[in-house]
Amino acid sequence: MNLAEYRRAARAWLQENAPADDYPEADAVTRAREFMAKLYDAGYSGITWPERWGGQGLTQAEEREFAAEARGYTLPTYVFSIGLGMTGPTLVDRGTDEQRERFVRPLLRGEEIWCQLFSEPGAGSDVASLQTKAVLDGDHWIVNGQKVWTSVAHHADWGLLLARTDVEVPKHKGLTMFVVDMHHPGVTVKPLRDMSGRANFNEIFFDNVTIPDEHRVGEVNDGWSVAVTTLLHERLSISAGVGMSGRRDDPTSIDALRRVVDTEDPLVRDELVELHIRSRALALFNQRLAQETKAGIFPGARGSAAKLLLAELTMFKADLATRLAGPESALADHLLAREISLAPGMALGGGTNEIMRNIVGDRVLNLPPEPRVDKTVPFKDLKVGTQG
Template sequence: MNLDEYRRTARQWLEANTPAAEGVDGAKRFMAGLYDAGYSGITWPKEWGGQGLGQAEERAFAEVAREFSMPTPIFSIGLGMCGPTLVDRGDDEQRARWIRPLLRGEEIWCQLFSEPGAGSDVASLQTRAVRDGEGWIVNGQKVWTTNAQYADWGLILTRTDIDVPKHKGLTMFVVNMRHPGVTVRPLRDMTGRAHFNEIFFDDVHIPDSDRVGEVNDGWSVAVTTLLHERLSISAGVGMSGDNPTSLEALREVVDTDDPLVRDQLVELYIRSKALQLFNQRLGQETRAGIFPGARGSAAKLLLAELTVFQADLAVNLVGPQALLEDDRLAFAVSWAPGMALGGGTNEIMRGIVGDRVLNLPPEPRVDKTVPFKDLKVGTQA
């Protein structure tokens, strides 16, 4: 099938199957249909449940999908972060067990890294995993976790050794979010909605078969996840009219005959297009086996800055009445500052880019060789 035919059939399927508004069950039905039609996991390995197609098909579908409001956000963590980590760092049994249900929307995933005392400095986390026969017992707290209220599984980073420096005593696991020792509590943000959660783990048993990577090598697995997270977040940029601050949406509600307005819309188009092309390049390199490294942080930083720019531009062009009359726009504007925090703050991203992309001198650090138990970090007294 050539790409024109691929686009045509994809558009036909989306027109016939994209629901106007659905809850979690409806989103799962949609995702299952999307997978069965061949449009979920387009470039993922076929042996693990993906479609095994090329980048051209994935780009073609993405171009068509921008025209539709698909009920897929609750799957974004699994598709963009957890699943790719399992493909890269999991074993064959884990891939065979989890990838296909993830792609088909049968199971929802979340990512469990941040803690009350370990946000930007993730390696300072204190959630402990202790050996217990053939498994592990986990106790601790995570916070700012997206979709935890829906999740069946979570990718959790834990501390398994306090006698070594903080980056060297971490281990990654897959945790059953339905375990009776897991408590999920919603956190309401400035939009008035509860997108995030805090999660408490009380004597949660995890079998050793659900460990991802080697014991005490969790930081390297986490770096893989964070790379995919930043690429996934930055790839969310688009000019779809479904976003009330997008170029298409703003063109419908402002005076495009005003040359000053046109100048600002052109700036929005240039920023959006540049980031799209940058993400496309990083995606192609990743699928070709070329590790983008810290440039993923640059993409995430650019998206955060673009999101705030879009929100400010929308308010300036539409006027303050938009925040009173248009609930979607009010939500988008209040949500925008969060992009400068989620997935790593802008300050952290700039530090990573300066250190690892531009080769500037790194910030001085005194904790690289100190055992974690001797550090005074986060909530550890």
């Protein structure tokens, strides 16, 4: 099936099966699980994932076509976005066959929810400075520490955890990746409310939590290279909207704005044209990445450019909508309030705009890299987090 046919089939399936978006928030997780099971049966879950582990064995090109169609709907898949976009692809790329067998299909079918446990209070952009510790005790690891901003952890069954396993070596060289059971005693999840009023991310505390060694992903102290795999997938999936619940009737879209502003006003027209150009540029960039992927060219660090463009467009839309609709648009019950308050999060989650620019400068444009004075210093001698 060529891409156009694939997209037509996806459109027809979504028209038939996408649920109405007027369901109570309390039922969101149940709805999400039911919808994922339907997606799986129809062959739209794990589009790029190997057939052996339950996927469809197709490319990012098909995935982006499906995501582009899905953007017109409010699909209840948000709680699966971390599993589908980040932790699942990491297990497919870097897990053992036993781990893939155990975890991948239940995720694709919507039976298990995942979260990503990287950021800490003292380690966000510089995540390699994290301090959560895992110590080997026989055939188990014992974990102590704290994570923060962990999306959907309050619903999660499993988490992909990056922890420090050696403080004697430089920071990137003493990290190991694990799968942690979020229902294990000693895991405490505390929701954090953001300025939109939602509590979608959390603080997590690990108090002597044990992890069997077979739940280690990759080699001991090679967790950084596994994390890089996750982060590449994260940026590509955010920019392509994989597993994200789109929003029908986005109040900051051109179609929505033109219904509420004076489109005869030349200044307003200029603004709407600017919005159209930016939206179109991002769509074409995503399309190009999709076509290149289809041709076997991996987007790599250019995924960071796509994520940066999406974050900038999201902020531009929220800002424009606020300017056109007036200051009352920031009031809690205004149609635009949710979009306005969520927009800045897009410029932080998955790596900030500044970090995306650093990556693009360094790895796409081959500009001189940032100076890294701590590259060879043992982690225990660095003044980071609560150390020093």
